[in-house]
Amino acid sequence: MNDDKITDIEPAPIYVSLELSKRSWLVASLLPECARPSLRTIPAGDSAALLDHLQKLKERAARKAKGPLAIRLCFEIGYDGFWIARMLLANGIDTYVLDPASFLVSRRGKRVKTDRIDAEAMIGILKAYLAGDKSVCRTVAVPTPEEEDARRLMRERSDLVRERTRIISRIRGLLALHGVREVRAIWGGKWADQLDDMRTGDGRPLEQHQRRQIERCFARLELLNDQIKLVEADRAQAITSETTSFPCAEKAVRLEQLKGIGSNSATMLVAEVFCRQFDNRRQLASFIGLAPSPYNSGSVERDQGISKAGNHETRVLLVELAWCWLRYQPASELSQWYRDRYKGRGKRSAKIGIIALARKLLIALWRFVETGLVPQGAELRAT
Incomplete structure (x- = not known):
């Protein structure tokens, strides 16, 4: 009977927030029965140091706590993506990825912003969210590696298409400066032969440096077209293959x-x-x-x-x-x-x-x- 009562006790939470940056991670933690969060800085990307610090926090809290403990950790989605959340979840740490655009902030005057203030504020937001107030923030669902990889496939194609459009506009702009309005080989083909026969609006052949610049633009355009074809081939294989990891x-x-x-x-x-x-x-x-x-x-x-x-x-x-x-x-x-x-x-x-x-x-x-x-x-x- 006593054992059943012990297992039914809700674990005391250790609230932790991560303020991530490219150079360092600021870890704010609030132990049970503590009034203010403590801060610790670790090198960015050092997951081993983060796990070691979380373990030390749990050991420190266990000296005073009489029951079980559980770490509740949160951070804002951003530059580091979702790999941190997957690593923490794999190590049994309750992790919440927050959408920073959903935070309620004061609109009176200029808002003071520092890493310390943001890390401590996230602890308050996490406490309110776990207490049942879902209006303080929104959480972001952590995708599986397969789902994230599937999005990367089509996002790469979108990036390549945008880059191709910029180069095409650049080629047309360079030629329009000298009265050339039509470029038949803009989407591929024998563009070098067309440059040989091309004449400016006043009847002159293309100047040496102008032609070389246009040739380099066409070379980048040809490379982009080849890369887009490779991405589309990968897409077709991801959809039709029987062993595909593409979701749905x-x-x-x-x-x-x-x-x-x-x-x-x-x-x-x-x-x-x-x-x-x-x-x-x-x-x-x-x-x-x-x-x-x-x-x-x-x-x-x-x-x-x-x-x-x-x-x-x-x-x-x-x-x-x-x-x-x-x-x-x-x-x-x-x-x-x-x-x-x-x-x-x-x-x-x-x-x-x-x-x-x-x-x-x-x-x-x-x-x-x-x-x-x-x-x-x-x-x-x-x-």
């Missing part, structure tokens, strides 16, 4: 069945959004940042547009898919809804309408990958 690969395959949804878009949506679990459509729209953000105070009522609180790249992709949906799924119920409500009412109305269509399309695609429910009137690709 079957959802990406299902999305590709819909006309207007390409393979890259389907993979990115699954890696960033549909590999997660959502209880309802409101949670889904809020996660992407496509939820409305009204402003109602006293007699003032106005709409501030969408919240834009989620993943920017995914939100941009959904707007692009909404335009593609209108083109490749004109007979669908969503396209008909957009035409009846927004078409022919000006550019502003079209811009507002495409955002609304993107939100509806997101929910329809979510239902499709989860339950197989085809959006009303949508066409599937021939198998």
Whole structure:
């Protein structure tokens, strides 16, 4: 009977917060029955030193505590990513990754900010959160290494495409300075032969240094095109391989069945959004940042547009898919809804309408990958 009572005792918490930086980690800890947190600085990235310090904190608290102890640790998500959380969880330490943008801060005057103040404030936030006050902050779900690696695949492609666009714009700008408006080999091909025959607006061949600069830009462009092809080959293998570690690969395959949804878009949506679990459509729209953000105070009522609180790249992709949906799924119920409500009412109305269509399309695609429910009137690709 006494043993049962001992095991039912709630462990006394040792609150710990980490303030991470590139050079050092500041560890703030609050032991049971202590009024103020203690501080300790350890080298950045030294996980062994961190675990050793946590063990010493537990031993120190055990000298005065009469019951079991448990470490409750938190830190802000940032430069170091999630590897620290996975390491701590693997060592049996209760870890919470906090979203710093969700902290409630004072808006009176200038806010004093130091690592010490932030570390001590996080302990107070963690105590309130564990006590049941979920309004003080939001926690970030720690992804598995497979989920994080799947996101990296499509994010690398997005980075390469943006870099390719900058180089193409640079080439066109260099040529436009001398009256050259058309570049036929901009997407690949025999661009060197085209430079031989190219003439400026006043009939001169390209100058020596100008041509060499353009050649180097084309060389970088060719390298980027090759790297994008390699990334897309890795994507195809990750989706179709039987031994793939890509999460929810079957959802990406299902999305590709819909006309207007390409393979890259389907993979990115699954890696960033549909590999997660959502209880309802409101949670889904809020996660992407496509939820409305009204402003109602006293007699003032106005709409501030969408919240834009989620993943920017995914939100941009959904707007692009909404335009593609209108083109490749004109007979669908969503396209008909957009035409009846927004078409022919000006550019502003079209811009507002495409955002609304993107939100509806997101929910329809979510239902499709989860339950197989085809959006009303949508066409599937021939198998």
